[in-house]
Amino acid sequence: MKKIIFVFVIFGLLSFSPKTTEAVNLRNEIRKEVRDTLKETGTRPAEIKKNLFEKTTETVKKLSFAARITGEIKSISNKVLTITVEDKNYEVTVSDKTQLRRRFWGKAEFAEFSVGNKVNVIGKWTDEAKTKIEARLVRNLSIQKRWGVFFGDVTSKTENSFIIKSVARGEETVYPTSTTKYVDRTEKTITLKDIKVNDKVRIKGVWDRTLNKITEVDQIKDFSIPMKPTVTVTPTVNQ
Numbered sequence: 001m002k003k004i005i006f007v008f009v010i011f012g013l014l015s016f017s018p019k020t021t022e023a024v025n026l027r028n029e030i031r032k033e034v035r036d037t038l039k040e041t042g043t044r045p046a047e048i049k050k051n052l053f054e055k056t057t058e059t060v061k062k063l064s065f066a067a068r069i070t071g072e073i074k075s076i077s078n079k080v081l082t083i084t085v086e087d088k089n090y091e092v093t094v095s096d097k098t099q100l101r102r103r104f105w106g107k108a109e110f111a112e113f114s115v116g117n118k119v120n121v122i123g124k125w126t127d128e129a130k131t132k133i134e135a136r137l138v139r140n141l142s143i144q145k146r147w148g149v150f151f152g153d154v155t156s157k158t159e160n161s162f163i164i165k166s167v168a169r170g171e172e173t174v175y176p177t178s179t180t181k182y183v184d185r186t187e188k189t190i191t192l193k194d195i196k197v198n199d200k201v202r203i204k205g206v207w208d209r210t211l212n213k214i215t216e217v218d219q220i221k222d223f224s225i226p227m228k229p230t231v232t233v234t235p236t237v238n239q
């Protein structure tokens with residue numbers, strides 16, 4: 001009976017380790033060691049129990065994702081984010097195994113991340129001072145997917161972007177891409193050059209709620225093109 005209870009305790013501890021390849025391999029190795037030891041000894045001596053328990057808890061502790069911070073991106077260099085939390089800086093390494101998410105858990109790309117974004121980070125400490133993290137999840141609280149309504153008037157324009165004064169969110173900088181579709185109010189195709197200051201537009205894209213910008217723009221619709229004809233009413237004189 002004690003033997004069965006001990007096996008459940010060991011497997012229960014293992015269930016709290018992260019489901020990475022190294023964690024799965026480790027769990028399989030320890031399970032095999034438990035089975036082999038039970039088979040060879042029949043009744044488990046106290047020393048064997050102690051050794052296996054210490055080995056399991058120590059390994060699970062190493063694999064556990066104890067690093068959890070929420071802060072602001074101070075700088076970005078290659079795949080390393082410097083995150084500031086209450087005047088303390090943390091170096092967060094992003095790898096191919098890191099999950100990148102937007103505010104509402106949609107998948108994100110590293111290129112979307114900007115200095116000033118607020119992020120959640122979960123990962124493993126890689127130094128004793130606990131200032132460096134190998135990230136397994138980075139959630140950007142500053143961006144969210146918006147394929148809906150961003151109405152506003154164009155207030156200024158450059159060669160590759162323009163600023164709108166939106167109806168609900170104030171000024172937003174719009175960054176079109178090579179795949180952005182431009183249409184007028186009749187759904188005919190236009191170009192970025194056709195859009196002028198003071199035009200009324202609708203934008204579909206990714207909204208950065210902290211930096212007030214719209215990226216990955218899917219479509220821009222200009223309601224001021226074509227210009228509506230002005231109708232002049234000529235009064236008639238009764239003879």
